[in-house]
Each structure stands twice: as C-alpha cells, then as structure tokens.
Amino acid sequence: MSDAKNDHMVEVQNLKMYFPINRGLLKRHVGDIKAVDDISFFIKNKETLGLVGESGCGKTTTGRCILRLYKPTSGTISFSGTDISHMRDKALKPLRRNMGAIFQDPYSSLNPRQTAGSIISDPLKIHNMASKKEMDEMISELFKMVGLDPRMTDRVPHEFSGGQRQRIGIARALACQPSLVICDEPISALDVSIQAQIINLLEELQEGLGLTYLFIAHDLAVVQHISDRVAVMYLGRIMELTSSEELYENPLHPYTQALLSAIPLPDPKAEKIRQRIVLKGEVPSPANPPPGCHFHPRCELATSDCNVEIPPLRDIGGGHYVACLRV
Amino acid sequence: MAAILEIDNLTTNFYTEYGTVKAVDGVSYYVDEGEIIGLVGESGCGKSVSVLSAMQLIQTPGKIDSGRVIFDGEDILQYDSKGEKMRSIRGGKIAMIFQEPMTSLNPVLSICRQLTEALEIHLDMDIQSARERAIELLSMVGVPEAAVRIDDFPHQFSGGMRQRVMIAMALSCNPALIIADEPTTAVDVTTQAQLLELMNDLVTRLNTSLIIVTHNLGVVARYAQRIYVMYAGRIIESGPSEEIFENPRHPYTIGLMRSIPRLGEKRGGRKLIPIDGMPPDLIFMPPTCAFLPRCTYKTKQCQEEPWPALRQVGEKHRTACFVDIGEKE
Ligand SMILES: Nc1ncnc2c1ncn2[C@@H]1O[C@H](COP(=O)(O)OP(=O)(O)OP(=O)(O)O)[C@@H](O)[C@H]1O
Ligand SMILES: Nc1ncnc2c1ncn2[C@@H]1O[C@H](COP(=O)(O)OP(=O)(O)OP(=O)(O)O)[C@@H](O)[C@H]1O
Ligand SMILES: [Mg+2]
Ligand SMILES: [Mg+2]
Numbered sequence: 001m002s003d004a005k006n007d008h009m010v011e012v013q014n015l016k017m018y019f020p021i022n023r024g025l026l027k028r029h030v031g032d033i034k035a036v037d038d039i040s041f042f043i044k045n046k047e048t049l050g051l052v053g054e055s056g057c058g059k060t061t062t063g064r065c066i067l068r069l070y071k072p073t074s075g076t077i078s079f080s081g082t083d084i085s086h087m088r089d090k091a092l093k094p095l096r097r098n099m100g101a102i103f104q105d106p107y108s109s110l111n112p113r114q115t116a117g118s119i120i121s122d123p124l125k126i127h128n129m130a131s132k133k134e135m136d137e138m139i140s141e142l143f144k145m146v147g148l149d150p151r152m153t154d155r156v157p158h159e160f161s162g163g164q165r166q167r168i169g170i171a172r173a174l175a176c177q178p179s180l181v182i183c184d185e186p187i188s189a190l191d192v193s194i195q196a197q198i199i200n201l202l203e204e205l206q207e208g209l210g211l212t213y214l215f216i217a218h219d220l221a222v223v224q225h226i227s228d229r230v231a232v233m234y235l236g237r238i239m240e241l242t243s244s245e246e247l248y249e250n251p252l253h254p255y256t257q258a259l260l261s262a263i264p265l266p267d268p269k270a271e272k273i274r275q276r277i278v279l280k281g282e283v284p285s286p287a288n289p290p291p292g293c294h295f296h297p298r299c300e301l302a303t304s305d306c307n308v309e310i311p312p313l314r315d316i317g318g319g320h321y322v323a324c325l326r327v
Numbered sequence: 328m329a330a331i332l333e334i335d336n337l338t339t340n341f342y343t344e345y346g347t348v349k350a351v352d353g354v355s356y357y358v359d360e361g362e363i364i365g366l367v368g369e370s371g372c373g374k375s376v377s378v379l380s381a382m383q384l385i386q387t388p389g390k391i392d393s394g395r396v397i398f399d400g401e402d403i404l405q406y407d408s409k410g411e412k413m414r415s416i417r418g419g420k421i422a423m424i425f426q427e428p429m430t431s432l433n434p435v436l437s438i439c440r441q442l443t444e445a446l447e448i449h450l451d452m453d454i455q456s457a458r459e460r461a462i463e464l465l466s467m468v469g470v471p472e473a474a475v476r477i478d479d480f481p482h483q484f485s486g487g488m489r490q491r492v493m494i495a496m497a498l499s500c501n502p503a504l505i506i507a508d509e510p511t512t513a514v515d516v517t518t519q520a521q522l523l524e525l526m527n528d529l530v531t532r533l534n535t536s537l538i539i540v541t542h543n544l545g546v547v548a549r550y551a552q553r554i555y556v557m558y559a560g561r562i563i564e565s566g567p568s569e570e571i572f573e574n575p576r577h578p579y580t581i582g583l584m585r586s587i588p589r590l591g592e593k594r595g596g597r598k599l600i601p602i603d604g605m606p607p608d609l610i611f612m613p614p615t616c617a618f619l620p621r622c623t624y625k626t627k628q629c630q631e632e633p634w635p636a637l638r639q640v641g642e643k644h645r646t647a648c649f650v651d652i653g654e655k656e
Contacts, residue, residue: 048594054515161605191369192542196586196601218516225588225599248591262520263590264545268568271549278524279517281471282485 008078009180009212010043010066015075017061021287033287035061037236037294038075040313043180048206048213050227050244052220052259054283057233059216063182066214067099068092079180097127100173102166104185109169110157116143116168117153123175142171147201163194170201174209184216199226220263224248229319232256235294236286238313242320252322255295293325301326330357330397331504331536332381332421337394339373339380346610350376350389352560358504363530363537365547365568368557369606374540377557378506382417383408398504419449422497424490426509431493432481438465438492439477442499449500464495468525487518494526498533505530508540523550544587548572553643556580559607559617562637566644576646578624616648624650 018032036058043049051059064070066077068084076085079095087095103109110119117139124130130138140150146167157165166186173181183202187195203226205211217223223230224244231241232255240253251257261277279298284290290297296306306325313323335355341348351373358364366374379385381396383404395402398416406413417423425431433441442461446452452460458477465473468491481489490510497505507526511519527550530537539551547554547568554571556564556579564577575581582602589597604621607613616634619625628649637645 054517163605191606192544193369193583193586193602194605196588196599197603199588200599200601220516221588221590221592224590225592225594228594244594258517260590262517264520264523264543264549265590266544266548266572266584266587267589268548268572276520276524278521282487282518283515 006081007045008042009045009080010214011076011078012042012062012066013040013076013078015039015062015065015077016073017058017065017070018073031287034236034289035286036065036072037286037289038310039233039236039238040075041231041238041241043212043214044228046206046210046212047228048215048226050223050230051214051216051233052218052223052230053233054218056235056283056286058236058286059218059233060184062233063101063184063214063216066180067101067182068096093127097123097129097176098179100176100178100181102169102173102181102183102186105189107157107162107165107189110165112157115154115156116148116160119157119168120153120171120175123172127176129176138175142175145174145205146171147197161194162190163197166190166198167201170198170205174205177209178211180212180214182214182216185218186215187222188217188219195222202226220259232259235283235289237294238321238323239295240320240322240324241313242318246318246320250320252316252320252327253295253324254299254301254326293323329360331360331362332538333357333395333397334377334381335395335397337377337380337396338392339376339385340390340392342388342390343610348609349560349612350609351380352612354394354557354560354562356555356562356565358536358538360503361531361534361536362553363527363539363551365551365554366538366540366557367542367544367547367554369542371606371609372557373560373609374557375508378423378508378538378540382421382423382506383413384417415449418445419500420502421504421506422500422502424493424497424505424507424510432489434481437478437480438484441481441492442477442496445496445499460499461495464499465492467498467529468492468495469521470495487514487522490514490518490522491525494522494529498529498535501533502535504536504538506538506540509542510539511541511546519546544572544583556583559612560609561617561634561647563618563647564645565637566641570641570644574641574644576640576644576652577618577648578622578650578652579618580646581652582621582623624648624652626650 015036016038017036018034020029021031023030053059065072072085076083120139120142121135139153143150148167187198215226227244229243230247232239234255240256251260258277258279265271281298292307292309293311296302311323311325313321315321337351337354339351341350354377368374380391385391396404403416439461443457446457446460462473462477465477470476470491511522551568554568555562558579564580575584585600586602602621607617614633616629619629635647635649637647640646
C-alpha cells in the first residue's frame with residue numbers, strides 16, 4: 001500500500017492513536033491505551049470499505065481519526081491526496097465539508113430540543129452553503145432524499161421512530177454533499193425489521209450520489225452485504241483485508257475464521273453440520289496488548305515466534321491482505 | 328414427552344396514564360423436558376413480559392389479567408407471588424438469566440456470596456459446602472482460577488465473565504428449566520458463541536429445559552428445536568425450527584427472513600426486502616391483525632375480520648394468518 005493512487009479517496013499509513021492513561025494527583029503519564037496500533041489501508045473512490053471487529057478493537061477511533069476529530073499519535077491520513085494528519089482546524093474546515101458522519105445511536109446523537117429541520121440545516125449554516133431563502137428548499141430536498149415527509153421538518157426527535165431518527169442523521173450527514181461518509185454502526189440500534197430499510201437507503205444514496213463509505217459495524221453479515229472490501233480489526237490492528245466475497249469464501253486469518261464461525265446462521269440445517277471454532281479466553285486490554293501478534297494468546301496455530309514478531313499486513317495476491325505468520 | 332412448563336392463554340396489560348398497553352395478549356407456549364425453545368420477535372413485542380409474567384415478576388402498573396402457567400402439574404399463577412411456593416420455583420426450579428448481568432448481579436456482594444446465597448436458601452447447604460459448590464460451578468462455566476476469583480466483586484469481571492457467573496447462578500440449584508432473556512445481546516459475537524455453546528452443552532448434559540428469548544434469528548436457528556415468533560403481543564407463528572426457516576407461513580416471519588442480510592452474500596447480490604412501516608403502538612391496537620398495515624399479502628378478509636387465531640398448517644406448525652401462503656412460494 002505504497003503511493004497514493006489517484007483513485008484512492010482515503011489513504012491511511014501506519015496510523016497510531018494512543019490515549020494516554022494519567023494517574024495520581026499529578027496526573028502522571030503511566031501508560032497508553034493503544035486504541036489503534038499501526039494500521040494501513042486505503043478507501044477507493046466510490047467504494048464501500050467495511051470495518052468489522054469486536055467492541056473496543058478501535059473501529060470508531062479509526063473513523064474519528066479520518067474525520068480528524070482526533071489528532072493521530074503517528075502515521076498519516078490523506079484525503080483526496082492531501083495529507084490531513086497534522087492540519088490545523090482552519091485549514092481543515094473546507095475539507096471537512098466533504099466528509100459526513102452517521103453515528104450509531106439515533107437517540108443520543110440528535111439534540112432533543114432542536115427540530116429535525118434545524119438539525120439538518122446546521123452543517124449547511126456552518127459551511128455557508130445556502131442563503132436563508134434556499135435553506136427551506138434544501139431541507140425539504142434532503143428530507144425527501146432519505147424518505148421522510150418534508151411536512152415533518154418542525155418536529156423534534158422524540159416524535160420520530162428510531163428508523164426515522166436514523167434517517168434524520170443520514171440527511172444531516174449528506175447536507176453538505178460530502179464525497180466520503182463514515183457510517184459508524186448506523187443500524188445497530190435499530191429493530192431487525194427496520195434495519196433493511198436503512199441498509200437499502202444507504203445503498204441507494206451511494207448509487208445516486210456517488211458516495212464513498214467507510215462502513216463500521218460489528219455484524220459481519222451486514223458489513224459483507226454492503227461492502228466491496230472488508231477489513232477485520234482485532235485489538236487495534238487489521239488482521240485481514242480483502243473483498244467481501246473472498247473474506248467469506250477464503251478467510252485466511254485464524255481470527256477471521258473464528259469470527260465467521262461464531263456468527264449463527266438463520267438456517268438450522270446449515271447450522272447442524274457447521275464446524276464451530278470457539279475461541280478461548282477473552283480479548284486482552286488495549287492498555288497492555290500481548291507482544292508479537294495481538295491475537296496469538298488465543299490462536300490455535302500460534303508458535304513461539306508469534307509472540308515475538310509483529311506480523312505485517314501483506315498482500316498474498318489479488319489484494320488479499322493478511323497479518324499472520326502462519327499463513 | 329411431558330411439558331415441563333406450559334403457558335396457557337396468558338394476558339398481561341400495563342395500565343398507564345396514556346392508556347392500556349396490551350403487552351401480552353393471549354399467549355400460549357410450552358417447553359418439553361430437555362427441550363430448547365426459542366421465543367423471537369423484535370423489541371417491544373412482549374417476549375420479556377411473557378416470561379416475567381410466568382414468574383410473577385410483573386409490577387404495577389402491569390397486571391396479569393388472565394391465563395394459566397402450569398409447572399409440575401400446578402397452576403403457579405395461583406401461588407402468592409411473594410409466598411414460599413413461588414420463591415422455591417423462582418431461582419430454584421426455574422432459573423432466569425437476564426440481558427444485562429450488571430443489573431442482575433448485586434455490585435456490593437462478592438461473586439461467592441451471590442452464588443452461595445441461593446444454595447443456602449434453596450438447597451439448605453451449609454456455608455462450607457456451599458462455597459465448595461460455588462467454586463465448582465464457577466469453574467464449570469469456564470472462569471479460570473475459580474478458587475481465587477470467587478472472592479472478587481462483579482465490577483472486577485468483564486461483561487462476558489459476568490454473564491458466565493449468571494449462568495453459574497442459574498445452574499446452581501439444578502433447575503428443571505432455565506429462561507434466558509437475551510442472554511448475549513450485550514456481548515460480542517465471539518463471546519456470544521462461547522456463552523451459548525457453554526449453555527447448550529450444560530443444559531444438554533444436565534437434561535435441563537431452556538427457553539431462549541432473543542431477536543436474533545441466527546441464535547434460535549442454531550440452538551432451538553422449536554420456535555415461537557411473536558409480534559405485537561401475540562404469537563403469530565410456531566413450529567419446529569427447520570420448518571419455520573424453510574417454510575415460513577406468516578407474512579411477518581417471511582418478511583423478517585427476506586430483510587436480514589446473510590453471511591456470504593455477494594455485494595449487489597440479493598437486494599434486501601425491508602418490511603415497510605413499523606410495529607404498532609400497543610396502546611392503540613386495531614381489532615384486525617396488527618401486521619395488516621405492513622402486510623403485502625393482505626386480503627379483504629383481513630380488513631374485515633378480527634386478528635385470526637393460530638391455525639395448523641403442518642404437523643406442529645401453526646400460523647395466525649388467514650392467507651394460505653403456499654409452501655416455498
Ligand atoms: N477518548 C478516549 N480516551 C481513552 N480511551 C479511549 C477513547 N476512545 C476510545 N478509547 C479506548 O480505545 C479502545 C478502542 O475504542 P473504540 O471506540 O475505537 O472501539 P470500537 O471498535 O469502536 O468499539 P465498539 O464496537 O464498542 O464501538 C477502547 O479500549 C476504548 O476504551
Ligand atoms: N412497566 C411498563 N409500563 C408500561 N409498559 C410496559 C412496561 N413494561 C413493558 N411495557 C410494554 O410492554 C411491551 C412488551 O415489552 P417487553 O419488555 O416484553 O418487550 P420485549 O419483546 O422483551 O422487547 P425487547 O426485545 O426490547 O426486550 C412493550 O411495548 C413495552 O413498552
Ligand atoms: Mg465504536
Ligand atoms: Mg425483552
């Protein structure tokens with residue numbers, strides 16, 4: 001993953017994001033939470049890159065680094081060919097217009113006292129994208145685009161259902177016509193029967209507007225459905241990254257294999273004959289990750305070198321990247 | 328095979344200031360000895376209220392308005408909810424595991440104390456043997472160094488470990504039945520797999536019956552022998568797992584299956600078919616089928632007649648729908 005290619009909207013290289021742990025009266029720096037620990041990947045124009053992994057593995061932190069809501073500890077992040085890793089807020093502002101974000105919780109991510117219309121218009125105001133006259137028209141357009149009735153602009157969030165609130169969140173993310181949208185668990189808080197509505201909406205919007213997505217979720221079935229390529233994270237690192245199809249048909253990292261096998265399929269017959277890999281133990285703390293490969297203490301294949309050497313994420317052919325010494 | 332627990336025509340309402348919430352509306356289900364059944368449905372459809380009602384754990388403004396809950400040949404709804412008999416069932420013969428282990432474990436009591444309490448109450452054990460049994464239970468559910476960790480407090484355990492403690496507590500009094508209400512919703516998928524495998528192994532080995540309450544269709548497909556699908560306070564379809572998944576007959580069940588992405592599907596392969604609209608408000612329930620506004624199979628009859636009762640569509644397979652949706656249409 002060397003030079004920034006023209007069709008890469010996002011290019012992340014050796015990104016680290018450590019959160020300091022400070023203790024005692026003097027708030028001495030006693031260690032770091034290594035939320036993201038040296039990851040590299042790119043997102044192509046108009047593709048969806050899925051990011052999966054279990055709670056605390058660093059998905060949200062990765063997304064927030066790309067949005068530059070965090071200043072990375074080290075490494076570089078390029079957006080449309082521009083290195084934004086150390087850019088100041090003022091220089092960032094015009095670029096930020098091109099990035100939208102949708103968050104997990106449609107309940108807490110919207111201000112309960114603001115009307116839906118004003119929530120959506122906020123980003124337009126911040127970036128001076130519309131005159132007062134144009135504003136109503138644009139809000140109305142955005143409402144229609146996400147499948148909401150424009151007559152509901154004056155309602156406040158609690159007057160909407162969960163699915164509708166998520167639509168408001170999507171409309172807000174799209175208000176400034178971004179090219180990249182970071183979707184951080186956009187459907188996890190929704191009911192099963194509503195989830196498909198939002199997945200389809202996101203897919204249609206991508207088609208229609210030519211959007212690029214980073215789609216973060218812990219549900220691999222959902223991620224695979226919506227993504228062109230998928231990166232699997234474990235304890236701050238990417239273990240495997242390849243096309244959606246390849247990840248399912250030919251998972252190579254032992255962690256990916258365990259993750260796939262842990263997901264129960266809505267198919268009793270398939271379940272009866274399915275081989276299950278049940279992982280031992282628990283995910284270690286990101287404040288004190290194991291040496292070498294982060295997964296080695298739970299890995300069936302681990303040998304003595306796995307706890308020494310950090311396996312690089314290498315392309316084993318056809319853009320299938322794996323970080324494992326045993327593959 | 329004999330049913331270990333049978334819920335018969337249970338109705339539970341919440342009398343709130345906004346109106347009556349018909350949370351559970353004439354629900355019947357049973358679980359056989361050694362059987363695992365799944366109760367599925369989306370949020371708010373009445374799954375938890377139905378099992379809490381069976382255990383007489385409903386508080387005001389909720390009220391169990393009718394029905395019977397037969398356990399060991401007796402209607403336990405007739406027992407005084409705080410009486411001796413009900414207490415020996417709750418946590419003793421019937422154990423419950425809840426979604427959020429932190430709220431069901433007492434934060435100021437050690438793990439040991441929480442485990443031994445039930446043993447002392449229900450099994451009349453003395454302190455020493457209760458402690459030994461507690462350590463045994465803890466290692467049985469896979470907590471490493473159980474003899475040391477037994478004196479820890481809940482906050483010293485991870486989410487998955489706490490859930491293991493909950494399983495140990497549930498098993499402690501050799502229950503005939505365990506009711507697990509969304510036991511793994513708050514944990515990660517690999518932890519979920521660890522816990523469900525553990526629970527499955529243990530109940531199979533001990534011949535304990537299990538009711539799994541969940542909204543995850545995959546979980547019931549993997550573990551349940553029979554399934555009950557709930558919608559808006561009622562059971563709308565029931566039958567053996569394979570039958571339900573291969574040949575769903577209620578429009579809601581069919582809709583659910585079509586709307587969930589499946590592992591291994593190609594990008595741009597199958598388009599998900601969402602169920603339009605949303606579940607009804609349980610205060611303002613129409614007299615007709617509650618799924619009608621979202622249904623793509625509806626007929627004139629559906630609009631004119633009250634919500635249909637469950638009817639037989641196959642051996643042990645029942646659906647609450649007027650429309651004959653052919654096999655594998
Ligand atoms: N602002 C912060 N300060 C300190 N630690 C943080 C901060 N944000 C995240 N962390 C820690 O970094 C790790 C990664 O967190 P992150 O939120 O990125 O995980 P995630 O993969 O998004 O998890 P989830 O699936 O639960 O959302 C966690 O251990 C978390 O506790
Ligand atoms: N104390 C209460 N007061 C009023 N209504 C209540 C109360 N408890 C539950 N309800 C209502 O009863 C209905 C059934 O709730 P229940 O908790 O059984 O749903 P559930 O199927 O378990 O959902 P979930 O999957 O979210 O746990 C819901 O509509 C809920 O709002
Ligand atoms: Mg997150
Ligand atoms: Mg519930």
